[in-house]
Amino acid sequence: MMPLRAGPFNTHCDQRTKAGSIPATNAVKTRNQAGDGQVAATRLLARWISGTGAAAISPGAFEWARHVMLDWLAVGIAGASEPLVRMLAEEYGGSADLPCTLLASGGARARPHDAALINGAAGHALDFDDVSSNMIGHPSAPVVPAALASAQIGNACGRQLLRALVVGHEVEARIGEMLGPSHYLHGFHATGTVGTFGAAAACASLRRLSEDQTAHALGLAATQAAGLKSMFGTMAKPLHAGKAAMNGLMATQLALRGFSANDCGIECPQGFALTMAPERHPFVAPIDTAAGFAIESTLFKYHAACYLTHSTIEAIRQLRQQHAVGLDALEGMTITVAGNQRGVCDIEDPKTGLGVKFSIKHLAALALDGADTADLGLYADATALDARYIEARQRIALVITATGDGNAAQVSMRTRQGQSFTQTANVAIPATDLCAQWTRLLAKARSIAEPVIGPERFGRLVEAIVALDRAPTLQPLLDAIR
Known part of the structure; x- marks a missing residue:
């Protein structure tokens, strides 16, 4: 399913304040302290998410986000005709006047939460989507569909969407490191659990939630996060990705309205980490991305199996x-x-x-x-x-x-x-030659997506992704994937 990482993503953190980093001394204390001494992970993440603009993200991370987008869209387009996706679309899809595009549907659309669910399941239906050693799961499967739906209702530009993908991947990696392998080995599917936080973080970034709103969104994500490894090999496994995307989007939309949750829901007693990870690691603070972002460790699949x-x-x-x-x-x-x-x-x-x-x-x-x-x-x-x-x-x-x-x-x-x-x-070694990786991903995408949408639209899809960080709207991309 996915690789286990060898160790923490970022082992060289110090106490300096940098663009995109939160000093450990800013951690909220007392009730935000977990029973086993965890720092205030929820608040630290919320502050980082709400304060991370496009200027804080490196060109390399944006390039990786383009690779992630190409791969996930191709896999989702190829998976859109799977029986489980058709069932979800028949149950939750809607008319053409709704706001969000459904992948390879001939123009069908849905409400935002339903689009995140359906597209999220499509992107994981073939189990051909990317993986993360830090998260111990599939990072893009929940993040991209949630961000895509949120970007459409928020009229985001391409650069904002790419930034959201970087943010979502980072949060998944940080929480995955905190949980350690025990969460996955205990029977939880991190794509469904940890992925809910990544989806919420990406949407919070797109909708520009405040620190307090983001903390509540993460709390709402914590109480919805679910997914069991016992479902592997069934239609329920892709449902985990769809539900994580849907629940992450829901968490941010509700938080935007003032809906409250425990704002230390990740690390507090009876919170997400303590109830779902028998053995945990301390949350690594400050959140320092000077050595690179988690998205730059994404591993892509070139065999359509676990x-x-x-x-x-x-x-x-x-x-x-x-x-x-x-x-x-x-x-x-x-x-x-x-x-x-x-x-x-x-x-x-x-x-x-x-x-x-x-x-x-x-x-x-x-x-x-x-x-x-x-x-x-x-x-x-x-x-x-x-x-x-x-x-x-x-x-x-x-x-x-x-x-x-x-x-x-x-x-x-x-x-x-x-x-x-x-x-x-x-195979769990991230690429260093991004040109070679793009070429390989492009060949994979062409082989699985072009037969579905045709050569002309596939060409427009690739052009839209290449130009995404300069695109004032997402319309060219949405026209290609519908």
Whole structure:
């Protein structure tokens, strides 16, 4: 599903006040102190969100936000025809005179909250959207649809939208670091839980909420945050992203009206962190982005399956290329991964194409057979029920260790000819060559979105994203994605 991060995103924070940073000494004390000594995370985040303008965000972060927008829109457009999205659209979509655009719907529109829900589910329906090691989840899945709806009702410009994406990603990363791996390992889907805060933060940035309003919005997000890992492999998993987007938008809209909540809802006794993370880390203050923003650590998916399977897939692809072996040569295989993959991508006997996305052994057989794991059509029920792959799974052992890098995989293979090969891979390394990343994302986007909206509109979509930070309105973008 997503990688576990190796450590805190920002380990070099000091007490200096900088643009976009909040001194730790400004933390509200007494009732905002959590029972285990946590600082006033909610208030610190609220102050940072309300005080972060476009000038405080680096050009590099804006460029990453464009990459995020391209990838999420392409995945959402491709996922808009999925049955679960159609059900949501039939239940909650509306007429053409409503304010917010629905992805690849032929011009259908919806109320803001419903658009965030439907588009949010579409963006996660294929499980092909980006991931974050800091958040331990899918950061854009809740943030972009919420921000897109909020930007439309607030008549935001393109630069304001990009800024909101940077802010939303940052808040998700900071809260994800505070919770640590225990939140995810305890059974919570961070895309649905932590993502609610990211969505609220992005919308608060767009609507220019005050510090107090933003603190209440984060409190409202805290009490709505939900999502269970037990739903992986079902339609409920994409619903988590849609609900996080919807609830984050709702939180800011209500806070804007004066709706109140506990303004230390993240860290207070019986608050979000203490109830949902058995083991927590201290909130890192000040919020210092001098070394870069969290969005610049985004990891993009190039296989349309659970992210935790990607290192295994890459290791097997390397074995195929280096040793010219395929599925017919397989005598036995052992895949060794860390404990974070238990209960996530270890489905033993998938019955549906969706289940295949979370079956590391089935995906290993597909990868060894040379199947295109980026092909959305591969994840069909027929693939899950293919007797050849079912038989191959019986010769593949999955070893889950208590220690080790949660992002890496080791694959050891024995061939029928008596050869033995071992290969390791780790895909959880952010790109440094942004031109190469854009080229790869553009190819991915073209392969999955262009067949849906056509070459002409796809070209306009790319042009709109490239020019987004200079666009006075979002209309060119909205015209391309409708």
